[in-house]
Amino acid sequence: MWKRIRTQVSLNRWGWGVQFQAQPEGPQEPIALCICNANHLMLKGKRVIVTGASTGIGEQMAYHLAQMGAHVLVTARTEAKLQKVRTKHTHTGHICCVSLCPANGLQSCPAAPRGLDMLILNHVGNSYFNYFDGDVGHVQKLLKINFLSYVAMTVSALPRLKDSGGSIVVVSSMAGKAGFPFTAPYSATKFALDGFFSSLRQELIIQKVDVSITLCVLGFIDTAASDVVLVSPAPKEECALEIIKGGALRQREIYYKYAATKIPLLIRDWAPELLDYLIRRSYNVENLKKN
Structure with a gap:
């Protein structure tokens, strides 16, 4: 006894x-x-969609979620990339791979679950890392992929998330909080995400809708290493776990890594020109010119 x-x-x-x-x-x-x-158990049996999950942080998130017992639907825009995910994770029975254009929302995806607990928006369009060349068409294309498709996916998923009291997780960047050189089109899309989802969060609270929105502010991750950036990249595996943790705990924002993201933003509020200077010092511009 x-x-x-x-x-x-x-x-x-x-x-x-x-x-x-x-x-x-x-x-x-x-x-x-x-x-x-507690956090692992919170995700067991949950229905999760991860966009842009064919590589990098998205793929790592899908793998971690499946290990935690979540039922994961991963999407990418190309079938070839999804096939690599299937091949690498055939032993994981909780991952379903679907080729999907996020701009069309979930309506174009017959495999989308009828119920949904978490939507992780992570996909991103290709952009150059250099001085802005005045290509307005590229900015428009990137806005469609990096911003408007996030809105479309959210609109199509909201009814299911309202039913479950679920969560929206938006993967953004320090480039959406402060001015970084050589990423003007990309930065524009990330600033747009912050504005839209911060406003939407307010409206959901006013309407007493139990759907949380977590904005993920990421620093330099090792998925996009460059000899131009002097800052050491953070591991994508740990980054993926922090994003999942933030969504599961329904946090307003997460910062990864904290010292490389949150602290510089505190400096910005008091000494914006100092932060601009420190950001410029973190680049090897000579290597950029060689490229």
Whole structure:
């Protein structure tokens, strides 16, 4: 007969973990053990869509979510890239791969789940890393992929997310919070995401709609390493976990890595010209000219 339960609380990379040890009367050793990580359990059985999941952070998120027991639908715009994901993760039964144009929303995807708990918007269009060349057409194309398709996916997913009290996770960048050189078209799309989803969050709260919006402000990640950037890239595997954690905990914003993102933004509020200077110092412009 159980008389005592000893509880031990610890903090790990996912948050608070709780360990329960059930003990019988007397001096005997514990004979029953259950380890519970709250954030992992929050995702078990959840229905999640991850866009732009054929490579990089998106692929890592899909893999981590499936390991946690979530039912994951991953999308990409090209079938060839999705086939690589299928091949690499054939042992994972919780991942379904679908070729999808995000601009068309979920209506064009018969495989989309009827219910949805989390929408992770992560896809991004290709852009150059150089001085702005005045190509307005490229800016328009990038806005369609990086911004308008996020809006379309959100509109089509909102009815399902309202039913489940779900979450929207928007992957953005430091380039959507501060001015970075050589990324003008890309930065424009990321600033647009911040404005739209911050406004939408306010409207959902006013309407008492239980759908959270998490904006992910990422620094330099090792998916796009360049000899022009002097800052060491952060690992995409850990970044993917932080994004998932932020969505699961329904956080307003997450910053990864924190010291490389949040602290510079605090400097911006007090000394914007200093931050601009520090950003310029983080580039090897001579290498850019060689490229």
